[in-house]
Amino acid sequence: MEAIGNYRFEVKLSADKLEAVIILRAEEEDLDNILIRESDVYEELRKHRVTFGILDNVVQDLCTLPRKFVHAQVTVARGLPPVPGTDGSVEYPYLDSVREESGPKELEDGRVDFYNLTTIPNVVKGQLLARKIPAGQGQPGKSVTGEPIIPKAGRDVIIKPGKNVVQNQERTMIYAAIDGQVSFTDQDKLNVFPVFEVNGDVDFGVGNIDFVGTVVIRGNVLNGFRVKASGDIRVLGSVEGAELIAGGSIEIKSGIVAQDKGSIVAGHDVRTSFIQNANVTAGNQVIVSQSIMFSTVRAGKQILCKGAKGIIIGGVLQAGEKIAARVFGNTSATPTVLEVGVKPELRQELVQIQKELQQVYENLRKTDQGLSVMNQILQTSGELPPDKKMLQIKLTNTRLVLEKECKTLEARKKDVETELKGEGPAAIEAYHVMYPGIKMTFGKLVHFIKHEYARTRFVVLDGEISTATLI
Known part of the structure; x- marks a missing residue:
């Protein structure tokens, strides 16, 4: 801070150095006698290394109308903000x-x-x-x-x-x-599978199916039967109390009426028209066009029931990111549990991977110690005895196996951490109405719905469950 004549300047830079402000300091009795040259302002800025983005019009105003700027903090220079890169x-x-x-x-x-x-x-x-x-x-x-x-x-x-x-x-x-x-399986892996078709129902005439590929069923899957596919399962009819397991997606045109029997498990998505008294799990999304009634439904990301009749009544629904429907519950206040914002299976997997990695690192350390001893013997005597030679070969092979295992675990750890970091704010959305009787859970926060909400979005804000009106 230096005095220049009967006034002085203060120049301050923001923490990111994208803005500089100037303050004119002068006594009241000196205001009428202040005469500021533009060169003086630029010189003061240079003393503070401000050389880019100087607002010439501000400098001109400061020199023309100094009284206006006395003791006022005025932006005199603006830098050029960086433009962040786009995500891949x-x-x-x-x-x-x-x-x-x-x-x-x-x-x-x-x-x-x-x-x-x-x-x-x-x-x-x-x-x-x-x-x-x-x-x-x-x-x-x-x-x-x-x-x-x-x-x-x-x-x-x-x-x-x-x-x-x-x-x-x-x-x-x-x-x-x-x-x-094409089939997307767990963690969005892209596959191409051959196709196995059943031209009717899965019944006693067909039996259980276990196929390394995609299965297309042109009829229904009846009670008690099992269909397993490493790719997708497509059912053009309905599914009763059966067991369907797919590494990819499961698509059921006519809906699921399980009578609390069997289960539907997909590595990626489950798509159907309705789910009734069923147990459904999807690694990614569960997309239903009509209704979810008295069922247990889990999705790694979203459960969507947004069709013209989209209604969810009863049961327990769990999703990592969002549960959305046109209507939740009914006028009878049927108990319905909605849970969002938690991916326990991923967090448990991350803990397990970290434990396994620690064990691999320890085994690598012990293996390297053994190889170091072998090298010391070799340098001292010039050759290894036959038993030591065999041990060296065994340790070398062990290290190759451990290195491969380490790379696999580290890659999976990176994938899991990326997915967990990508977790957005969890939400529950009622596009028409939500009736009383709903218990919603956001992580550790619990809220009971005691009156009707119309067109409402529920999210966590500042540590509390809050609402916003959907347009």
């Missing part, structure tokens, strides 16, 4: 219609075309399935002192090949290795 992404040239589905499509006559919603495209060997779009690096900024500001790079995306697909050398594209149908 994956394009699916032939799968966009599958990946971008958010609900059933409505036909011109008002009916819901649920069958076409769940179509899985056939692909041929060599067909491009996925293309990685790299993360952007952003554009650097510049501080008022002229220094470059490094932008935050976009978050990279991991492209995940599964079964019967190949990648290019750069690992930026995935191609089909066989003819078949």
Whole structure:
């Protein structure tokens, strides 16, 4: 701070150096005699290393109307903020219609075309399935002192090949290795599976099915039967109290009436028209066009029941990100439990991976110690006895196995941490009405609905469950 004539300047920089302010200090009796030259202002700025983004009009005003600026904090320079990089992404040239589905499509006559919603495209060997779009690096900024500001790079995306697909050398594209149908399995791995079709019901004439691929059933799945597929399961009829297990998605055109028997488990999505007295689990989303009644439904990300009749009554529903429906509950206040915002299976897996990694690290340390002893013997005597030689070979092979195991665990740990970091704010959305009788849980926060809410979104804000009106 230096005095210049009968006034002085103060120059302050913001913490990020993207803004500089100037304050004119002068006594009241000196205001009429103040004469400020622009060169004096620029010189004062230079003393504070402010050389970029200077607002010339502010400098001119300061010199013309100094009384206006006395003891006032005025922005005199603005830097250029950095532009953060865009996050990486994956394009699916032939799968966009599958990946971008958010609900059933409505036909011109008002009916819901649920069958076409769940179509899985056939692909041929060599067909491009996925293309990685790299993360952007952003554009650097510049501080008022002229220094470059490094932008935050976009978050990279991991492209995940599964079964019967190949990648290019750069690992930026995935191609089909066989003819078949595309299936996304756990952790969004992309696969191509062959197809097994049943032209009627799964009954005593067909028996249980266990197929390494995608299963298409053109009838119903009856009580007590089991269908297992490493890819997707598509049922054009209904499912009763049966057991369906798919590594990919499960799509049931006519709905599920389980009578509290059997279970539906999908690594990716479950799509159907209604769920009644059933146990349904999906790694990603559960998408229902009509109703979920008195069922236990779990989804890693979202449970959506947003059709024209979309209603959820009774049961327990758990989702990592969101539960949304047109109507929750009924006028009889039927008990219904909604839980969002928790991914316990992922957190448990992360703890287990960390334990396994610690054990692998310890085994690697012991193996390296043994190899170090062998090397010391070799350097001292010039050769190893036969028994020591065999031990060296065994330790070397053990280390190769441990290194491979370590890389696998570290890669999975990174995937799990990325998924947990990607958790957005959890929400419960009622697009028409939510009736009393609902118990909602956001992590450790619990709230009981005691009166009706119309078009309401429930979220956690500042540690409390709050509401907002849906437009």
